[in-house]
Ligand SMILES: O=C(O)c1cc(C(=O)O)c2c(n1)C(=O)C(=O)c1cc(C(=O)O)[nH]c1-2
C-alpha cells in the first residue's frame with residue numbers, strides 16, 4: 001500500500017532524496033544522475049523486468065518516469081498522464097487532454113510532467129498548461145498559454161520553482177515568436193512572459209531586420225535548469241525561422257542561445273548565443289547543466305552544453321546572471337565553423353557550408369545536429385559528462401523562398417528535401433551513433449562507444465558507476481560501466497527506446513525505469529537513412545514502460 005502523498009517542495013526539488021526522481025533530469029542542475037548504488041557493474045547482469053505497462057499509444061515516448069515516495073508518473077504522446085504504483089505497476093489513474101482534430105502534430109510527443117506541491121503539471125500539444133491532483137488525476141485548472149492555430153504547441157516538461165510553473169512553446173517551424181512564461185502554481189494565473197525574440201527598441205531588437213522578429217522562431221521545447229542560490233533559470237532557445245539566414249540578416253538574438261531568466265520576474269539577466277544567424281536548424285534548446293568545477297586553476301560555476309551545432313560548450317555563470325564564455329570543443333565532425341573567438345566564443349562560418357535561398361549546400365553535422373534533444377548526463381563521482389551523439393553525418397538542403405501564413409509551416413526548404421536531407425560518407429557508413437564520455441575539466445574525450453546507425457538515446461548515470469541508454473534502431477536498452485565505457489548488459493525492448501531513463505528505490509530495492517516508444521525525429525532520421533542506404537530498417541512503434549530490478 002502507498003503512503004499518503006508527500007508534497008513536493010522547493011527544498012526537495014533542490015536537494016532531491018536519492019530514492020526519488022522528482023523532476024525531468026532528477027535535479028535542478030540537469031544532471032540525469034541518481035545517487036543510488038545498489039545496482040553496480042558487478043551485478044547489473046542480473047537486471048531483469050520487475051513489471052511493464054503498455055501505454056496504448058504510438059509515436060515518441062520520451063518522458064522520464066518520475067517517482068515521489070512510491071508514486072510514479074509518466075506522460076505519453078497525445079497529452080496523456082498515467083499515475084502508477086512505482087513498485088508494482090498498478091495503475092492509479094489516467095488523464096488525457098483531448099486536442100482539436102484539426103491540429104496537425106509536427107512532433108507528436110510529450111516530455112513529462114512537473115511535480116509540485118500535491119499536484120502534477122502538464123503542458124499540452126494545444127498549448128494549454130494543466131494542473132492535476134496528484135492522487136486522483138482530477139483537473140484543478142487549465143490555462144490557455146498560446147494559440148495552437150498560430151503554430152504554438154508544447155512538448156516539454158514544465159519547470160517548477162518558487163511557487164511558479166514555467167513552460168516554453170514549440171513552433172520554430174511555424175513562424176511563432178518564442179517565449180518562456182511562468183504561471184502561479186496555485187491558480188494558473190500568468191505571472192510573466194519573456195519573449196526569446198526581442199521587439200524593436202528592446203535590447204537585441206536591432207538584430208532582426210524589419211518585422212522579421214514577429215515570426216522569428218526561438219522556440220523553447222526542453223525543460224530549463226535552475227540555480228536556487230541565485231534564483232535564475234537557464235533555458236535553451238531553438239532555431240531562428242524561417243531557416244534561410246538571408247531572410248533575416250543579423251545575429252537574430254536570442255535564437256540558438258542559452259538565456260538566464262530571473263524566476264520572480266522573468267527578467268533576462270544574461271545570455272550566450274552559440275551561433276548567430278542560424279542556417280542549419282540547429283535549435284540549442286537543451287538547457288545547460290550546472291556544474292561547479294575547477295578549471296585551469298580557478299573554480300568556476302559552469303554551464304555545460306553539448307550543442308546541436310556539434311561543439312561542446314563550457315560557459316561561466318557570472319555575477320548578476322551574466323554568462324561568460326570559457327571553452328568549446330567539437331565532439332563530432334563539423335565543417336561549418338572556421339574558428340571560434342577565444343574571448344567571446346563567437347564562431348565564424350564557412351560560406352560554402354552555410355545554406356541560403358536559392359543555394360544547395362552540404363554541411364555537417366546534419367540538421368539533427370551532433371546531438372538533438374536527448375539529454376546528456378553528468379556523474380559527480382566519475383566527473384564525466386556523457387553525450388548521446390550522432391557523428392560523421394551530414395545534410396544537404398536547398399533553400400527556397402517562403403511566405404508566412406498563419407498556422408502553416410514556415411521553413412524555406414521543401415518537406416521532401418527535409419525528409420531526404422541526410423548524406424553519408426565512408427565514415428558514416430561505418431558508424432554514426434555514439435555514446436561519448438568527456439572529462440570537461442580538461443576537454444578530453446575519455447571513451448566512446450559506437451553504433452552502426454543513429455543514437456537517439458537519453459542518458460542516465462548512477463552512483464553505482466553505471467550509465468544507461470537506448471536510442472538505437474535495434475531496440476536495445478543498454479548499461480555501461482560509467483568509468484570505462486564497457487558495455488555490461490542489454491535488453492531487447494518492444495520498440496526503440498527514446499525515453500528518458502530514471503532510477504528510484506522503494507522498500508530498499510533500486511529500480512531502473514524507461515519508456516520504449518520510437519517515433520518523431522528518430523523515426524524521420526531512420527527514413528532519411530533508408531533513402532540513402534541499400535537496406536531499410538523498420539522499427540516497430542508502440543509505447544511500453546519498462547521497470548527493471550535485480551533478480552534474486
Ligand atoms: O522548433 C521547434 O519548435 C521544434 C520543436 C520540436 C519539439 O517540440 O519536439 C522539435 C524541433 N523543433 C526540432 O528541430 C527537432 O529536431 C525535434 C526532434 C524532436 C523529437 O521529438 O524527436 N522534436 C523536435
Ligand SMILES: [Ca+2]
Pocket residue numbers: 172173238239281283
Ligand atoms: Ca526546430
